[in-house]
Amino acid sequence: xxxxxxxxxxxxxxxxxxxxxxxxxxxxxxxxxxxxxxxxxxxxxxxxxxxxxxxxxxxxxxxxxxxxxxxxxxxxxxxxxxxxxxxxxxxxxxxxxxxxxxxxxxxxxxxxxxxxxxxxxxxx
Numbered sequence: 001x002x003x004x005x006x007x008x009x010x011x012x013x014x015x016x017x018x019x020x021x022x023x024x025x026x027x028x029x030x031x032x033x034x035x036x037x038x039x040x041x042x043x044x045x046x047x048x049x050x051x052x053x054x055x056x057x058x059x060x061x062x063x064x065x066x067x068x069x070x071x072x073x074x075x076x077x078x079x080x081x082x083x084x085x086x087x088x089x090x091x092x093x094x095x096x097x098x099x100x101x102x103x104x105x106x107x108x109x110x111x112x113x114x115x116x117x118x119x120x121x122x123x124x
Contacts, residue, residue: 002036002123003084006075007115010063013070015107016042022100022107023074029097030076033090037077043070063112072108081117 011019020040027038043059050056059071078084091097103110 001080002120003078003081004075004118004120005078005084005115006073006118007113008059008063009072009074009108009110009113010065010069011042011072011108013068016070018107019072023072025096026100029091029094030087033094034083034087035076035078037075039076040072040074042072046071062114081119084117 009019023040027040030038046059047055047057059065059073063069063071065071076084078087099105
C-alpha cells in the first residue's frame with residue numbers, strides 16, 4: 001500500500017528562495033534513493049471562509065505562524081511503509097544531506113514543523 005510522509009513548515013517569506021533551493025536538493029536525494037514523488041508547495045490561500053462565513057485558517061495556527069512567514073505543504077510518496085523506511089535509511093546516510101541538516105543554516109524553524117507518516121486510502 002502506498003505510503004506518504006507529509007509535513008507543513010513555516011518559512012520566512014524572505015527565505016522562500018533559499019528554502020526552494022534546499023528542498024530541490026533534498027528532493028533529488030530522496031528521489032535518487034527511491035522515493036516515487038517529492039513535492040513542496042507554497043501557500044497561496046490560507047484564509048478560507050467556512051459555511052458560516054467565518055475565516056478558517058488551520059495551518060497558520062498549527063505552525064504558530066509569525067508576521068512575514070508563509071507555509072509550505074509538502075509530501076514524499078513511497079511504495080509502502082517499509083519502502084519509506086529503507087529509503088529514509090539511505091537518505092540519512094547520504095553525505096549530500098549533511099550540510100542541509102545543520103539547524104543554524106536552515107531557512108526555516110524546524111521546531112515548528114508538523115509532520116507524520118500516512119497510509120494512502122484513496123488513490124484515483
